[in-house]
Amino acid sequence: MASSIIFILLFLGGAVFFTINARKVRRNILLGKEINRTDKFSERVKIMSLVALGQKKMFERPIPAILHLFLYVAFVITQIELIEIIMDGSIGSHRMFRASLGGFYTFMVSFIEILSVLAFIGTIAFLARRNLLKVPRLVKNELNGWPKLDANLILISELTLICFIFMMNGADEVLYSQGLSHAANLGDGSLGLSISSHLGPMLFGGMSPEALHMIERIGWWGHLVMVLGFLNYLPYSKHFHILLAFPNVFYSNLEPKGKFTNMESVTNEVKAIFDPSFVPPIVDPNTPMRFGAKDVTDLSWKQLLDSYTCTECGRCTSACPANITGKLLSPRKIMMDTRDRLQEVGKNMDTNKGEFKEDGKSLLGDYITPEELWACTSCNACVQECPVNIDPLSIIMDMRRFMVMEQSSAPTELNGMFTNIENNGAPWQFSQADRLNWKNE
Amino acid sequence: MSENQQLIVPTMADYMAKGESPEILFWVGCAGSFDDRAKKITKAIVKILNHANVKFAVLGTEESCTGDPAKRAGNEFLFQMQAMTNITVLNGYEVKRIVTGCPHCFNTLKNEYPALGGNYEVVHHTQLLQELLDSGRIKIEGGSFKGKKITFHDPCYLGRANDVYEAPRSVMINLDAELLEMKRSKANGLCCGAGGAQMFKEAEKGNKEVNIERSEEALALNPDVIAVGCPFCNTMMTDGVKHFNKENTVKVLDVAELIAQAKDL
Ligand code: SF4
Numbered sequence: 248m249a250s251s252i253i254f255i256l257l258f259l260g261g262a263v264f265f266t267i268n269a270r271k272v273r274r275n276i277l278l279g280k281e282i283n284r285t286d287k288f289s290e291r292v293k294i295m296s297l298v299a300l301g302q303k304k305m306f307e308r309p310i311p312a313i314l315h316l317f318l319y320v321a322f323v324i325t326q327i328e329l330i331e332i333i334m335d336g337s338i339g340s341h342r343m344f345r346a347s348l349g350g351f352y353t354f355m356v357s358f359i360e361i362l363s364v365l366a367f368i369g370t371i372a373f374l375a376r377r378n379l380l381k382v383p384r385l386v387k388n389e390l391n392g393w394p395k396l397d398a399n400l401i402l403i404s405e406l407t408l409i410c411f412i413f414m415m416n417g418a419d420e421v422l423y424s425q426g427l428s429h430a431a432n433l434g435d436g437s438l439g440l441s442i443s444s445h446l447g448p449m450l451f452g453g454m455s456p457e458a459l460h461m462i463e464r465i466g467w468w469g470h471l472v473m474v475l476g477f478l479n480y481l482p483y484s485k486h487f488h489i490l491l492a493f494p495n496v497f498y499s500n501l502e503p504k505g506k507f508t509n510m511e512s513v514t515n516e517v518k519a520i521f522d523p524s525f526v527p528p529i530v531d532p533n534t535p536m537r538f539g540a541k542d543v544t545d546l547s548w549k550q551l552l553d554s555y556t557c558t559e560c561g562r563c564t565s566a567c568p569a570n571i572t573g574k575l576l577s578p579r580k581i582m583m584d585t586r587d588r589l590q591e592v593g594k595n596m597d598t599n600k601g602e603f604k605e606d607g608k609s610l611l612g613d614y615i616t617p618e619e620l621w622a623c624t625s626c627n628a629c630v631q632e633c634p635v636n637i638d639p640l641s642i643i644m645d646m647r648r649f650m651v652m653e654q655s656s657a658p659t660e661l662n663g664m665f666t667n668i669e670n671n672g673a674p675w676q677f678s679q680a681d682r683l684n685w686k687n688e
Numbered sequence: 689m690s691e692n693q694q695l696i697v698p699t700m701a702d703y704m705a706k707g708e709s710p711e712i713l714f715w716v717g718c719a720g721s722f723d724d725r726a727k728k729i730t731k732a733i734v735k736i737l738n739h740a741n742v743k744f745a746v747l748g749t750e751e752s753c754t755g756d757p758a759k760r761a762g763n764e765f766l767f768q769m770q771a772m773t774n775i776t777v778l779n780g781y782e783v784k785r786i787v788t789g790c791p792h793c794f795n796t797l798k799n800e801y802p803a804l805g806g807n808y809e810v811v812h813h814t815q816l817l818q819e820l821l822d823s824g825r826i827k828i829e830g831g832s833f834k835g836k837k838i839t840f841h842d843p844c845y846l847g848r849a850n851d852v853y854e855a856p857r858s859v860m861i862n863l864d865a866e867l868l869e870m871k872r873s874k875a876n877g878l879c880c881g882a883g884g885a886q887m888f889k890e891a892e893k894g895n896k897e898v899n900i901e902r903s904e905e906a907l908a909l910n911p912d913v914i915a916v917g918c919p920f921c922n923t924m925m926t927d928g929v930k931h932f933n934k935e936n937t938v939k940v941l942d943v944a945e946l947i948a949q950a951k952d953l
């Protein structure tokens with residue numbers, strides 16, 4: 248009884264706390280500008296099935312893809328077990344589905360156990376790739392400090408969680424064989440779990456029933472606490488991608504990658520120049536007009552969703568020609584900076600009753616420097632690489648627009664190029680009248 | 689100069705005067721009009737079009753920059769001014785179909801002009817070449833590149849930006865050459881370093897130039913020719929090859945030039 252109450256309080260507490268934090272993230276994302284990504288529904292479902300659910304782009308690099316698949320599938324399937332944990336926890340039963348589901352139950356739990364072993368192997372390999380093998384994209388400067396710790400914490404908790412699962416199942420197997428388990432005794436002498444029926448006796452055989460019950464309970468509660476802890480850790484971590492990857496891929500840009508947005512505010516001005524009778528749509532005078540992006544609130548909600556979805560895997564950066572050749576630009580850092588600044592803006596709002604209080608900072612300048620932005624060749628390699636369809640290039644372009652159109656701070660040579668186009672219709676100093684001269688040369 | 693006398697390059701205005709319209713408009717682009725190296729590519733394209741009896745026209749002095757470098761540099765205002773100017777001219781001539789000699793012009797005209805009122809069917813010159821080969825309007829049997837090693841460098845604005853990977857390759861198959869792929873090719877191709885208006889500025893501080901990184905990768909295959917499909921890639925790769933003192937053994941040529949040379953045009 249007491250344990251049921253503790254369970255329910257713990258579970259509800261975890262769920263409520265997560266909801267509060269998830270809503271904050273949602274609010275932060277919706278600080279972004281409107282952009283329509285609800286067209287072509289069936290195409291969106293398709294791309295989500297392939298890229299998010301099917302991990303299509305991950306398989307461009309097979310080794311991490313397979314290791315990641317172990318963790319991913321284990322994660323998804325293990326959630327089924329959670330249903331039983333919730334039921335057992337609330338009403339004080341033990342393996343309540345076992346009697347009714349029979350062989351299917353044994354199969355499911357056995358399957359989860361096998362996946363857990365694979366996930367264990369995957370996790371160890373991931374820890375090694377980061378900390379021993381030092382795969383270049385996983386040890387770059389922008390990961391120093393919290394991002395590195397974050398990645399390792401996730402992997403270590405994954406290992407801990409799997410250990411708890413095997414404590415729970417292993418001890419229960421030993422107890423069951425002695426007729427002491429609280430699970431319904433079907434007179435079969437073993438729970439029949441694929442891994443634990445062997446691992447349990449190996450690890451815990453010969454222990455006293457009290458010790459076994461204790462280990463089983465530590466495993467069970469530990470499992471629960473890890474799951475709830477994990478859930479609540481997500482909004483603070485790159486690990487949020489396990490949830491956000493799905494909406495993020497659903498709302499992908501479906502246009503050709505080379506097609507950049509035509510800024511409507513500019514179109515209205517240009518149209519008015521070409522056609523004096525053109526009446527531009529009325530703009531709400533309360534919304535300050537700004538060309539391009541200086542801060543996160545100038546970006547679209549999709550760009551902000553991108554930033555929360557980023558897994559910090561660095562595939563983008565490892566394919567970026569600027570980064571490969573030692574420039575400061577790293578598309579991963581663009582995404583991490585965007586999220587960090589957005590979190591900062593969100594916290595600012597939390598402490599000021601939901602209103603943002605000017606803090607004299609902005610994404611451009613305080614997080615991302617012009618030098619980074621001017622190194623981009625707009626080659627789209629980062630967009631192509633991203634396994635969850637994030638578009639770092641669009642943020643770079645929006646910030647260039649701000650630098651050029653609001654600050655007039657383009658590098659001098661580019662200003663020269665602009666002047667040439669304006670005056671001669673070519674980026675160089677050649678007269679438009681000479682455009683066909685090649686014909687007779 | 690004799691070879692150039694054969695070039696037939698009518699303008700849209702010429703067609704208009706005759707009350708006719710061409711099959712296709714050849715959008716030459718700024719590099720193709722003014723850059724000495726790129727002008728050779730332009731001429732190669734014209735030679736092929738002439739040879740295949742394609743009724744084409746150029747805008748000549750009525751053509752102006754598409755605005756691509758301005759847009760990628762962040763000057764949306766200048767881009768749209770250029771776009772509107774060009775659209776006025778193109779729509780005035782009722783242009784339906786355009787071939788470009790440059791992937792940047794191709795991308796901009798194809799993707800970014802429609803929303804501003806410019807709707808055309810736009811193809812890159814390698815796509816047109818493929819079309820002409822497929823329909824038998826040009827034929828190649830081997831020729832001077834037979835057995836030579838050629839590797840193609842994907843232009844970002846043709847490849848990733850617009851998913852055109854096969855057209856240039858299927859054109860080059862006709863050369864009977866040995867086509868080699870770099871490790872980073874097609875969707876994973878590495879940029880030459882010129883895009884995003886980098887062509888018009890000094891590179892930011894780093895430890896290597898992008899074109900050196902890319903040329904190194906291409907040269908590692910010991911090719912006879914590095915094939916390109918973009919005048920800017922051409923400049924970058926040519927400079928890269930020179931950097932490694934390989935300009936006497938490795939040629940950087942546009943796909944159009946390969947076809948023109950194979951046909952001895
Ligand atoms: S588009 Fe820019 S940021 Fe992205 S890979 Fe290319 S150079 Fe790097």
Ligand code: SF4
Pocket residue numbers: 556557558559560561562563564578579582632633634635636637639
């Ligand atoms: S943007 Fe995409 S590719 Fe780059 S680090 Fe984030 S998830 Fe990885």
